[in-house]
Amino acid sequence: MEKRVLLMAISAFVVFLLCGAAHANPGIATFYTTYTPSACYGNQPEGVMIAAASDSLWDNGKICGQMFTVKCTGPRNPVPHPCNGNSVTVKIVDHCPSCPSTLDLSREAFAAIADPVAGIINIDYAPA
Incomplete structure (x- = not known):
């Protein structure tokens, strides 16, 4: 009986992890090419795998520094x-x-998930 309860608990935990990992938000991505200055870091460069947040995500800059995983889902x-x-x-x-x-991605980030010729794509994004 204890073995069965333990197996059920482990199964429930795995389902919980899979559901949490699968949650992504739908959105739209474009790209830009001038990375400094930025609203979060001024003239300090932050590399090229970066993005700018839209008004709906900005929240007076509270989103600065947050990481997101982004995937192209279609044209x-x-x-x-x-x-x-x-x-x-x-x-x-x-x-x-x-x-x-x-999300307005850097050109390099956009090119990592889609053909830049598209210019604008549908995406799924989630906190990394």
């Missing part, structure tokens, strides 16, 4: 099959006021 324009199946982890370093996207 938003006539460019067929922009996604390459990869995901990328980015650090929020800037604000993109009135952005048409949820």
